[in-house]
Amino acid sequence: MVVNQTELQEEIMQIPKWWSYPEGFEKLIEKAHELGKKELLPRASISDKECRYPRESLQAIADAGFGAVTIPVDDGGLGAGLTGFALLAESFSQYCASTTMCWVMHTAAVQTLYTAGTREQRQRYIPGVLKGKIGALAFSEPATGSHFWNVVSSAPRKGNGYLLNAEKSFVTSAGEADWYIVCTNYPNSIEDDPLMFLIVDHNQKGIEYFPFSAMGLRGNSSGPMKFKDVFVPIENRLGTEGGMNVYNENVIDPLFLLGTSACWVGIAQGALNAAIDQAKKKVHKDTGKSVAGYQVIRHELAKAQILIDSARSMLYRTAEGMDQCLNSGKELSECLYPLWELKTHAADIVIQVTNQALQVSGGRGYLTGQVEKFLRDGRAGAVMGPTNEILREWIGRTLIGVPWFE
Known part of the structure; x- marks a missing residue:
């Protein structure tokens, strides 16, 4: 036939x-x-x-x-x-x-x-x-760890500007960005919170960059930075002298959580795509069957794709909800709860899916290569601040009706 x-x-x-x-x-x-x-x-x-x-x-x-x-x-x-x-x-x-x-x-x-x-x-x-x-964000500090919204550095007034002294722990594009938004405190702020944002150009005196060597995401240069007696002119201050936490809640946190969650979903899909490609191409000569020809392999692929699509659906719904929020004149801080759930779920499933992709790929997956790289890259999600443990606490506190942030 x-x-x-x-x-x-x-x-x-x-x-x-x-x-x-x-x-x-x-x-x-x-x-x-x-x-x-x-x-x-x-x-x-x-x-x-x-x-x-x-x-x-x-x-x-x-x-x-x-x-x-x-x-x-x-x-x-x-x-x-x-x-x-x-x-x-x-x-x-x-x-x-x-x-x-x-x-x-x-x-x-x-x-x-x-x-x-x-x-x-x-x-x-x-x-x-x-x-x-x-552009880059210089927020997290060694003294407060993954609580990147809390900083201990300060930048008092000096003439027509500010004297910035700050030690930052993880700055994506450190030493490579053309300009940085540095989060620090203004010690004499009359606002409820002293947070202040300063734009610092990469070639200013007093800036030090340090090497970044990590398990994954090895190209993003997320190394420490030091700002020692860096003079920042007043025209490079964003907003007011303090009171900038509102932008943390309505711009930085929402975009950071949405964008990184999208990364974890994409890494999971990329790893699974690579595993599927290998499973279809690898043929066992003794049986004449491809790896994809075994039912157990197809079931693992299916379970992984279902996990990815569950996170992807949350990603789309959250992103569309955020756009609707902005279009109706509301603040993005109203979207923080779904963003917490999204980030936690995406960072959890990328670990499981990349492990499944490696298992499906067998010994080849364990070798240095695409699947192995995706596994290392994706592992960053759950430990990246706010860590999944912190987010689950915020979610849990919200569910029982108590203040999420103390």
Whole structure:
């Protein structure tokens, strides 16, 4: 009997596109995957092995028009909203997690500058961002660990500016970014909280960068930084002298949690895609069957994909809810609870899925390579602040009706 290939193809179940991404983003996603395959993936292993910052990949992202995706079109950005931001992060991370993490933190920094900054500050920095300049956030400090929202450093007034002394622990793009938003305290603030944001350019005197060597995400240069007697002119202050915690809750935390969650979902999908590809191609000569020909393998693939899609569905719903919140004039702090759940779930499932991908890949998965790299990259999620333990506590306190933050 001759099998008609057209008829055979019709018998194959086609996964509906609306299940893979929200309607209206088809061209954006197609462009993101083309960029990932052409620019991000070829450099990913080199970036990992050599701890090399993915500058070329980040430049390619900017050249493709993704340097300021959340900024309105009228101000030079892409205007893709938080849904577009989440979809791009999830897509990019299937090819290179280090590049994606740098881009996510860059996007959060750009949005913070846009939201809290003056028109002059926007005009000074946004054009460079569109051409490939990189922004970064310098928040976490050794003294407070993963409680990155609490800082002990300070920057008192000195003449027409501030004298910044701060030690930062994990700064994505440390030593590589063109400018940093540094979170510190203003000691004489009249606001309820003393948090102050300062823009520090990379070439200022008194800045030290230190090497980054980690289990995964080895290309994102998330090393420590020191700011020693760095003078920051008053025109480089974002917002007020203190009182900036409102931007933590309404810009930085929401974008950080959404973007990193998208990374963990994308890493899980990338690892599973690599495992599926290996399982289909690897044929056992003694049985004549591919690895994918065994039922137990197919069941593991199915269980992993269901986990990914559960997190992806949360990602889409949360991102769309955030856009709806902004469009209705509400604050993004109203979306923190679903973001806590999203980050916790995404960071949990990426560990399980990358382990399943390695198991399906057998000995080849244990060797240095794509699956092994995804496993190492994804492990960062659960320990990245706010850690999953902290988030589960906040979720639990909310459920029983007591203040989540004390």
